[in-house]
Amino acid sequence: xxxxxxxxxxxxxxxxxxxxxxxxxxxxxxxxxxxxxxxxxxxxxxxxxxxxxxxxxxxxxxxxxxxxxxxxxxxxxxxxxxxxxxxxxxxxxxxxxxxxxxxxxxxxxxxxxxxxxxxxxxxxxxxxxxxxxxxxxxxxxxxxxxxxxxxxxxxxxxxxxxxxxxxxx
Numbered sequence: 001x002x003x004x005x006x007x008x009x010x011x012x013x014x015x016x017x018x019x020x021x022x023x024x025x026x027x028x029x030x031x032x033x034x035x036x037x038x039x040x041x042x043x044x045x046x047x048x049x050x051x052x053x054x055x056x057x058x059x060x061x062x063x064x065x066x067x068x069x070x071x072x073x074x075x076x077x078x079x080x081x082x083x084x085x086x087x088x089x090x091x092x093x094x095x096x097x098x099x100x101x102x103x104x105x106x107x108x109x110x111x112x113x114x115x116x117x118x119x120x121x122x123x124x125x126x127x128x129x130x131x132x133x134x135x136x137x138x139x140x141x142x143x144x145x146x147x148x149x150x151x152x153x154x155x156x157x158x159x160x161x162x163x164x165x166x167x168x169x
Contacts, residue, residue: 002048004041008033008064024106027126031067038075051077055137058082059150063128066158069139070131079135082142086154088123094151132161138168 007014008030010022022030042050053076055065062084069079085091092101099109105122124130139162143155162169 002041002045004037006034006037008037023103026104027063027067027128030064031071034064034068035072054078054080056080056082057084058142059147060085062086062150066128066135066139067131069135069137070128071134073134073136076137079137079139080142081139081155081158083144083147083150083152084128084141084155084158085150086158087127087129089120089127090157091151091154092123094153096148129157129161132158133165135162135165135167141169 008022009018010025010030012019038053042048055068055076055078057063057065057080059082062081063086065079066081066084066086069076088101088105092098095101101123102109102119105119105126107119107122139158141155141159143152145152159169
């Protein structure tokens with residue numbers, strides 16, 4: 001077996017331009033980078049079984065693994081997500097970092113003026129919840145109730161959606 005840790009574009013540790021690259025592309029470019037890394041690992045290490053892939057991630061990593069299992073449902077056999085970010089539109093109401101939800105979809109954070117439904121829709125479209133109906137892989141959700149960044153309702157929301165769609169969860 002192999003374990004692949006992916007430093008997708010937008011990760012911290014590669015400079016500010018890397019972090020800023022991801023703004024407005026969340027759920028797309030980071031997911032594409034993960035698929036590219038997985039494909040390269042499978043190409044480079046023929047001992048790995050491309051039909052026996054599992055995903056594991058927490059917080060933003062949970063965001064990525066739930067995106068991957070929804071966007072590429074035929075590729076992964078199992079998923080473990082620890083306090084995953086599932087729906088940024090609902091998370092921004094309960095998280096202690098609501099500004100993150102705005103900035104990551106490429107808009108300025110503000111609470112002034114009327115509610116902008118276009119921003120909420122952008123958050124929803126960038127979230128793994130929009131792909132939940134396509135998930136096939138059995139999914140283990142590990143939910144902590146004291147996480148201030150990713151409130152536990154995120155995992156509960158995903159659990160309910162997966163169960164409703166017949167995914168072993």
